[in-house]
Amino acid sequence: MGRVIAFRVLGSIGAVFGATILAFVIMRVLPGNPARLILGPLATQHAVTALNHQIGLDRPLYVQYWRYISDFFQGNWGYSYSDGESVRKLIGERAPATIELAVFSFVIAMLAAVSLALLSTYRHRPITDRIVRGASYLGFGTPPFFLALLLLIVFFSTLHILPGPDGRLGVQATPPPAVTRMYTIDALLAGQLGTFWQALEHLILPSLALGISSFSFLVRLLRANLLEVSREPFITVARGKGLRRWTAFRRHALPNAFLPTLTAGGLVLGEFLAGSVLIERIFNWPGVGSLVFDAIVKQDYAIVQTFILLSAVMFVLVNLAVDLLYAVIDPRVRIPTVATA
Amino acid sequence: MNGRFTPSEEPAVSDELALSVRNLSTVYETGYSLVHAVRDVSFDLRATERLGIVGESGSGKSALALSILGLIEPPGRVLEGGIMLAGRDISKLSDRQLGAVRGKEIALVLQDPSSALDPVKTIGSQIVEALAAHEPGMRRAAGRRRAAELLREVEISQAERRLDDYPHQYSGGMRQRVAIAIAIANNPNVLIADEPTTALDVTTQAQVLALLDRLVDEHRTAVILITHNLGIVSDFCDSVAVMYAGRFVESSGVDHIFTAPTHPYSEALLKCVPNPERLAEGPLPAITGFPPDLSKLPSGCSFAPRCPVGRDIARCHEQTPLPHLVRGPAGEASVECHFAEQRIAEVRV
Numbered sequence: 001m002g003r004v005i006a007f008r009v010l011g012s013i014g015a016v017f018g019a020t021i022l023a024f025v026i027m028r029v030l031p032g033n034p035a036r037l038i039l040g041p042l043a044t045q046h047a048v049t050a051l052n053h054q055i056g057l058d059r060p061l062y063v064q065y066w067r068y069i070s071d072f073f074q075g076n077w078g079y080s081y082s083d084g085e086s087v088r089k090l091i092g093e094r095a096p097a098t099i100e101l102a103v104f105s106f107v108i109a110m111l112a113a114v115s116l117a118l119l120s121t122y123r124h125r126p127i128t129d130r131i132v133r134g135a136s137y138l139g140f141g142t143p144p145f146f147l148a149l150l151l152l153i154v155f156f157s158t159l160h161i162l163p164g165p166d167g168r169l170g171v172q173a174t175p176p177p178a179v180t181r182m183y184t185i186d187a188l189l190a191g192q193l194g195t196f197w198q199a200l201e202h203l204i205l206p207s208l209a210l211g212i213s214s215f216s217f218l219v220r221l222l223r224a225n226l227l228e229v230s231r232e233p234f235i236t237v238a239r240g241k242g243l244r245r246w247t248a249f250r251r252h253a254l255p256n257a258f259l260p261t262l263t264a265g266g267l268v269l270g271e272f273l274a275g276s277v278l279i280e281r282i283f284n285w286p287g288v289g290s291l292v293f294d295a296i297v298k299q300d301y302a303i304v305q306t307f308i309l310l311s312a313v314m315f316v317l318v319n320l321a322v323d324l325l326y327a328v329i330d331p332r333v334r335i336p337t338v339a340t341a
Numbered sequence: 342m343n344g345r346f347t348p349s350e351e352p353a354v355s356d357e358l359a360l361s362v363r364n365l366s367t368v369y370e371t372g373y374s375l376v377h378a379v380r381d382v383s384f385d386l387r388a389t390e391r392l393g394i395v396g397e398s399g400s401g402k403s404a405l406a407l408s409i410l411g412l413i414e415p416p417g418r419v420l421e422g423g424i425m426l427a428g429r430d431i432s433k434l435s436d437r438q439l440g441a442v443r444g445k446e447i448a449l450v451l452q453d454p455s456s457a458l459d460p461v462k463t464i465g466s467q468i469v470e471a472l473a474a475h476e477p478g479m480r481r482a483a484g485r486r487r488a489a490e491l492l493r494e495v496e497i498s499q500a501e502r503r504l505d506d507y508p509h510q511y512s513g514g515m516r517q518r519v520a521i522a523i524a525i526a527n528n529p530n531v532l533i534a535d536e537p538t539t540a541l542d543v544t545t546q547a548q549v550l551a552l553l554d555r556l557v558d559e560h561r562t563a564v565i566l567i568t569h570n571l572g573i574v575s576d577f578c579d580s581v582a583v584m585y586a587g588r589f590v591e592s593s594g595v596d597h598i599f600t601a602p603t604h605p606y607s608e609a610l611l612k613c614v615p616n617p618e619r620l621a622e623g624p625l626p627a628i629t630g631f632p633p634d635l636s637k638l639p640s641g642c643s644f645a646p647r648c649p650v651g652r653d654i655a656r657c658h659e660q661t662p663l664p665h666l667v668r669g670p671a672g673e674a675s676v677e678c679h680f681a682e683q684r685i686a687e688v689r690v
Binding site: 233234241243244245251256259329332335 | 407440441452458471475507523
């Protein structure tokens with residue numbers, strides 16, 4: 001167990017290290033001089049050299065790299081070139097919106113995947129199975145931004161039952177008192193049911209658009225796992241003990257089918273947390289994705305480079321958490337095989 | 342084909358019927374084909390009798406076992422047939438009603454011990470589950486104690502400690518012992534063992550078989566042992582049924598099948614058993630051809646295309662043989678072959 005954990009943690013550190021090197025190298029090989037970029041085309045060569053020296057670009061590469069990663073891990077992510085604000089503050093302000101959307105979307109995708117996979121496998125009804133598989137193909141083939149527009153046209157423009165692309169709350173609404181800065185939770189904490197409802201309504205369409213392709217992936221995976229596990233002899237053995245169909249399925253098929261889905265779930269959550277530039281853009285969602293979109297347009301490298309590294313680190317952390325969870329719940333990982341005759 | 346014939350020198354088997362199967366047929370129905378896995382099988386199993394069912398892979402042995410327990414899953418389906426367990430027809434029971442029967446009156450041991458246990462549940466919990474299924478509200482401590490007793494009964498040392506192990510911490514032979522412990526947990530009257538030793542190495546095979554032998558003897562359990570190993574049948578069983586293409590083509594006491602196999606298929610099967618004398622004679626004979634595709638069964642006798650006797654006889658290809666009751670030197674047999682009488686007469690000469 002200890003060995004397993006040590007291995008996974010070391011592996012994750014390696015992955016983060018690799019990501020920092022990659023981000024660093026990409027930044028160095030990009031054309032253009034940051035100092036020139038900051039000072040603008042009219043600045044003198046003297047000023048550019050001075051700034052180069054000031055931000056350390058004339059130092060050896062390993063020194064630059066060391067400063068780069070030590071700054072990153074200390075939270076010194078530099079300042080936005082466009083408005084001079086600290087990148088840490090900018091991303092910190094935007095993160096709760098992205099996290100709220102990611103978690104909500106993940107929960108919806110996961111719940112839908114589990115229930116539809118169950119529906120299509122448990123009773124051996126070929127028609128249900130075919131419908132679920134068809135739906136998952138649709139989800140696979142539909143680009144999220146297209147689905148986002150479609151959802152807006154149907155539920156906002158035509159049916160008027162859900163709010164349009166106006167961010168996290170209605171235009172005139174005031175956010176609930178900031179605690180977690182996730183509006184649904186904060187609204188509940190403050191007891192503002194109206195605000196909670198509004199925040200929830202605003203979450204639905206972007207969550208669906210964001211989650212659809214991952215849902216398709218998860219439902220297919222889970223369905224295949226369930227089918228495979230439900231054919232395992234240990235299910236027959238459980239039934240042979242006198243267990244009801246559902247009891248045998250719930251106790252033995254579900255946990256075994258769920259294990260491989262855990263890894264996939266981790267990947268999906270990691271992806272969601274890294275933010276979706278397109279979906280946030282379409283729904284005017286004030287998250288990290290929108291911030292990065294604007295930063296790219298304005299060539300605001302400080303934000304972009306931090307975002308790249310940050311999403312890499314987060315992705316690695318989520319997957320590390322999944323691996324550790326595995327070690328806790330799967331006895332085959334937790335306890336080594338002891339050959340005893 | 343109702344006859345199950347106990348050899349006269351085997352008085353241990355009583356006349357009381359533990360299980361009686363009548364005209365059981367099971368099919369697997371896919372969009373493209375209808376596979377007849379079990380075709381019109383009837384037999385009786387007396388209390389404490391041990392019936393061996395032998396046949397090649399794909400002859401419908403496992404489907405028969407699952408059909409008796411009502412565990413055929415779609416696309417499979419039991420077409421018809423009566424299953425009398427201790428005088429009560431269980432073939433029409435609902436799944437809930439059958440749940441009270443399975444594991445309690447009739448239990449199952451499967452072939453592959455590596456997949457017969459849930460890999461993420463402890464051995465103890467899987468044994469307790471078998472007990473608790475028929476005793477709701479059983480206390481935790483009582484369940485554990487009885488699970489440990491069962492483990493001891495299947496000769497696993499340090500039973501209490503090993504209850505908390507997971508299947509991957511057990512060897513193949515030990516896992517099969519656990520599977521047996523689960524099957525006998527509620528002291529069933531009938532045990533169906535589907536190739537219980539096939540996946541084990543030879544030494545372990547003998548040990549597991551000896552264990553099974555002792556347990557069913559002590560508990561006075563009737564056994565249906567499904568195997569393709571005739572050696573196991575001769576050691577373990579009182580009677581035998583040879584299954585081919587979903588049918589019982591020959592059934593008799595064990596002595597008959599080894600002295601006067603009457604169906605050409607039984608004879609061919611027996612010739613395939615390796616033994617030292619025969620090895621000296623050269624390579625083992627194999628049964629020519631392949632088992633028939635159960636979705637495209639030939640008309641007449643299913644064995645006819647491969648049969649050394651009936652291959653060229655029109656009647657064998659046209660007319661399905663009915664069970665013929667014959668008496669050989671080592672007891673009676675029921676044989677589905679047009680030439681049964683003729684063949685047994687040749688043996689007697």
